[in-house]
Amino acid sequence: MRRSVSFSIAFALFLLPLFLGLVETTTQNPVIAPEGSFIEAAPAHFVRGPTVNLVTNNSALIFWRTDAPMNSTVDYGLEELNLNLTVSNSTVVGDHRIALAGLAMGSTYYYQATSNGTASDVYCFKTAPADGAEFKMIVFGDNRPSTDAAPVQPQEFSDLVDLVIAERPHIVIMTGDYVHVVTESHSYNLDVWERFTNITDRLGHYVPIYGVLGNHDTSAYTGTLRLEYFFDAFEMYDEPSPYFSFDYAGVHFTLLNSEEQYDNGRITGTQYDWLVDDLTNTSRSMKFVFAHQPLYPLQHITSALDRNMTEMNRLQQLFEDKNVTLFGAGHDHLFDRLTVNGVVHMIAGGGGAPLYHTPWGGAFYHYVKVDVSSGQVGFTAIDLSSVTREQYQLPYDGPIEIEARFLANNTLKLNGTLPQFYFSENPAEVLYSWDGGSNSTTLTGFPDEPIEHTLDVYARDSEDLWSHERFLFNTFNPNWPSSTTPPTSTTTNGPPAPPMDFTLVLGIVGVISAVVVIVLLVRFKRK
Ligand SMILES: [Fe+2]
Structure with a gap:
């Protein structure tokens, strides 16, 4: 009896944890x-x-x-x-x-x-559709925490990931800066990257994610690259190379590394040679190239891929020569789309990091939906409220777009400096007019007088259609372009004929006057 009681107590003690849920029951093979x-x-x-x-x-x-x-x-x-x-x-x-x-x-x-x-x-x-068939790509990035002391991923990033999951895209490209900093501490690095993958794996359940390396994702500045955490976060082609390419649904994707050790902000040397070969050897007619740093930044002016103007122009020329459709980047925490001679430059950097407010706008958290089908691409920037903020369609058949960007020497003093203008296609003819004056085929520096100046820019396309933009340059505001006060501009649609040149007007008046005088003289002689 005593033995039986003891056995019962022992059996009850054995079962108790199960009733209390203290033992995890799992099917085990x-x-x-x-x-x-x-x-x-x-x-x-x-x-x-x-x-x-x-x-x-x-x-x-x-x-x-x-x-x-x-x-x-x-x-x-x-x-x-x-x-x-x-x-x-x-x-x-x-x-x-x-x-x-x-x-x-x-x-x-x-x-x-x-x-x-x-x-x-x-x-x-x-799975990918047939080459040339329709697919949906999402581009976003720059989700990093704002400080290294509290490396919590922004809630905006988590919310954007939920929106991207709901889009059910085929493929996702991330534009870099996933963590705030990579340090000498292995445990710290593991922690901050785990915070990132805890969110991206929710998306990765459903869609392949490819990411370019951001300047915050490596400790290259301190001498050691420490790319192992970046490679651990993604499963990508050609690892451990930080630049690679692949084909998807008939589109050639090239992901570059703008964070080369000792050469950050440059695509040069071995990587540039590889890029030339890569874009030359592909037979795909549509090519998408990505890197973290943009060619035409709005915030990191002269501290992105534009830090070396010769190399920047060389890249742009390469993209034009090889018919690159899209160059996507981040680094600036905003959205921007600028078409330069047929190449779409897109900055998708509003993934959760603190936004940058520049004169050109675009400071909203977002992802970009890119709908691709044979020969056509639709770009839609969508914010955290699922509101479409920008839409752009290729092929583009509107008038030439004229955009002003940074001042060539990046000085804060505007007098004597030149703004930089970009055209969505190579114009057949360009004319400039300061303060309503005569047209000039070359752009001269800002007028010396420290007042607000207007600059009319006219561009003629191959079908003789003129585009016109009027820019206001405030030459006494020493903070432009970093000021939040934008240089205003207007667009004239319709037949934007260039203003008549003053000398041309004088000539026409002269000819008419001469004709009138001759007619009067003839009449006078007849009398
Ligand atoms: Fe960056």
């Missing part, structure tokens, strides 16, 4: 130990993912990380409730990479990752 004997496998704890990566029109790579070495299985299929295909690997690993092959083009696949009997939720992704 036996795994084969290296020696060949069967052991009971520990339940899996998913540290990362699963995410879908390197998606083509017939393949994908599923990645996830467990907190201990375990086996790997991915069940997948075309129906959410019928994951009838399986790929397994009995080798126990912490980083699981399972390749799926033989997938159907332009299809939605459902998948579930399993390690040691513990399964993830079921997620889905889209």
